[in-house]
Amino acid sequence: MARFCTQCGRPLADGEICQCQMTGNQQTGNQQTGNQQNQYYNNGPQTGGQPGRGPVNPNEGYTISTEDWIPLRKLIGIGESDNNDVEGCFERGKKIVPDLIAPCEQEIPIKQYQLCNARSRLRGLWQEGRIQVTNKRILFRLSGRSWIGRAMSHTEFTIDEVAGVALSNGVRFALWDFLLGFLVSMLACALGGLFSELPVFLAFILGIAAAVPFFIFKKKYYIKALFLAFSMSMVSLSSAKSIFEHPFLSKMGIFLTVIILVLYVIALFLFSLKPSLSINIMTKCASDKPILIWSRQSMVSVMEVLPGEDADVAIEELGSMITDIQKLGDFGIRKWKVD
Secondary structure, eight states, X not given: OOEEOTTTOOEEOTTOOOHHHHHHHXXXXXXXXXXXXXXXXXXOOOOSSSTTOOOOOTTTTOOOOGGGOOOHHHHHTXXXXXXXXXXXXXXXXXXXXXXXXXXXXXXXXXXXXXXEEEEETTTTEEEEEEEEEESSEEEEEEEEEOSSSEEEEEEEXXXXXXXXXXXXXXXXXXXXHHHHHHHHHHHHHHHXXXXXXXXXXXXXXXXXXXXXXXXXXXXXXXXXXXXXXXXXHHHHHHHHHTTTTOHHHHHHHHHHHHHHHHHHHHHHHHHTEEEEEEEEEEESSTTSOOEEEOOEEOSSOEEEEEEOTTHHHHXXXXXXXXHHHHHHTHHHHHHHOOO
């Protein structure tokens, strides 16, 4: 049976290969060899790494750029105390919503209170605390400044999350104020010691006169303590110097010194009693952190919370307002809303 070439149609004998097929196979082989050579020159010999690639460069993909450096001044903190703007830091005369915080959809501000003032003398911190109730949220905001600039904190909850309110306006004993007052009053004692060099009768008269402001001034406890420290030092030292020359005056001086000392301790103790406000707004969800503001002391900072001008009014109204809004809805809003 006759055979024919599938490429050109030429008749072929048994076992014969057409010349056109032999020529095509040779061209295909030459093309594959050229491709392999080009791949070798382009990628190098394949001695490892990924298939079809040359040797892997261990530094490939790593570049050194100054944009990735961390400036030393940022690690040390140089200049951070100089860049804090304090203009308008107390936010006085503004409502939290909508002047400072964007309102929610259909949110209606109801009432805002000047609730407290926060102070830390070590940090030079003074913040004014305001609490605002809307039909959607309850917001608490402390705004003010410290030694280096602006200081602000903000907490808020939805009105439905509030489970209760605890406000306390009382007093506390400030140990640091007591110690500070005692140290400063030692200067008055030193000054009284200088006046004790006067004649005994004159020193006694001046010492007793210095104790009179305790009974004249209304409050002003620290000023009273300073006068009493001056009086106590003068009378006690004069009594000690006249113990042989004027025994009676010396005994009277010791008796007066004890009385003045008791008055001095009382004045210093009353000076150390400071007003204190504590705020605790509790939530229904245990995982939420409630609003909790109170005076606290540590070895590195003393944070005092003092009552604001609306503290007493807030204590009377805040709980009732929140309950009315939660229970009565629009009627509660109309009842408490301040235009």
